[in-house]
Amino acid sequence: MEVSIAYSAKLLKEANNIVLTAHVHPDGDALGSLLALNAYLSAQGKQVRMLLDDEIPRTFKFLSDWEKVKKPDSSESQADLLVVLDSSDLERIGKVRDAVKAPILNLDHHISNLKFADYWYIDSQAAATGEIIVKLFKEVDAIITPSMATALFTAIATDCGFFRFANTSAETLIFASELVAAGAKPHIISEHLDTKPRAVIEVLPKVLETLEIVDCGQSGQIATLTLRQEILANLRDETEGFINYPRNIEGVEIAIMFKEADNNIRVSLRSRSADVSQIALAFGGGGHARAAGCTVTEPLNIAKRLIIEAAKKQLAKGFKIE
Structure with a gap:
């Protein structure tokens, strides 16, 4: 009620x-x-x-x-x-x-x-x-x-x-x-x-090395970071703020961070104006128009492909939030 x-x-x-x-x-x-x-x-x-x-x-x-x-x-x-x-x-x-x-x-x-x-x-x-x-x-x-x-x-x-x-x-x-x-x-x-632990700052170069850009033409770009378990082992889940690096790149419309766990992949989504909550909802997650997340129970390579394809479709709709 x-x-x-x-x-x-x-x-x-x-x-x-x-x-x-x-x-x-x-x-x-x-x-x-x-x-x-x-x-x-x-x-x-x-x-x-x-x-x-x-x-x-x-x-x-x-x-x-x-x-x-x-x-x-x-x-x-x-x-x-x-x-x-x-x-x-x-x-x-x-x-x-x-x-x-x-x-x-x-x-x-x-x-x-x-x-x-x-x-x-x-x-x-x-x-x-x-x-x-x-x-x-x-x-x-x-x-x-x-x-x-x-x-x-x-x-x-x-x-x-x-x-x-x-x-x-x-x-x-x-x-x-x-x-x-x-x-x-x-x-x-x-x-x-x-304030961050020293380990978070020291691992940042390795995190940024995983940056990938997908060009979607006039719709904008999708940028991803991928945090494998060997990177996360030293972070104790201190990953707050990492996704802002790809999000702040000029021309990037949607930023995605993949975090590898034992049995699933945790996905964080951020955008400038596209509704990423729709992407998260499609995979059982949720959130807000510009900040959302979900968990995908698939191997990392499959999870990345599925989420990136969904992001491309969302960008292709051309619907942007004021």
Whole structure:
């Protein structure tokens, strides 16, 4: 059932035992939204658990209470409400979907959302789920502490490229300003996010050596990076930002990064104006028009061929987003 922010607040108020979760491979929006909502609900005296079926990236371990996020275990537990954040598909929360039995409230901003929950509030115009949490806090007149403001600023800023991407709206900037007034410090947040381990910098030349360009004529170019397992072994999944290198090449319309795992290939898609969410959806993934992703259960060479062919078809449609 589609619900309003006010009804979402009502559901949270009526529930006492609440589980919060977000998608696997958590990014700044997922974690920032999760931690801020946990802080608010805990302050209201709720019994709150944060479950994620994945590790917390080193990059985000400056956020308060990240260590309270736990992995789901094999036992099944009950709750009054399971809140799924920043996830367009129930599969995206991994083992949490089977570990918790409760009505589901989904707060999300992905245009590809499958409306899988019992209750959902989806705002595809929001730059980040963090914006939805800000609206929720405004609805209930929540006091936003500096740590909550830091989490929410991180959520919003990371999902709109620190206010450089096309999803940045006037409301995005207003919310960011309010969060700074509440105690978020952008220079400290960006310092944490931009600092990389030495191993990441040292492996960058090897990553860039995998760059391939596919010329699609007047439609533009497709640029790819391929991260084999031997490269990823030294990175501990510290690959954030790599895809920006091919995306920023003059003439490139779609950038694709392939990450080789044991049994599948993780694919990240970025574009200037083509709708790459349609490519991701065709392979069971999702995301936004200019930033999407999926997982392909095929050998690397086949996965690359399939995704590149899909990207060519998307470019050939000539449909571009303003």
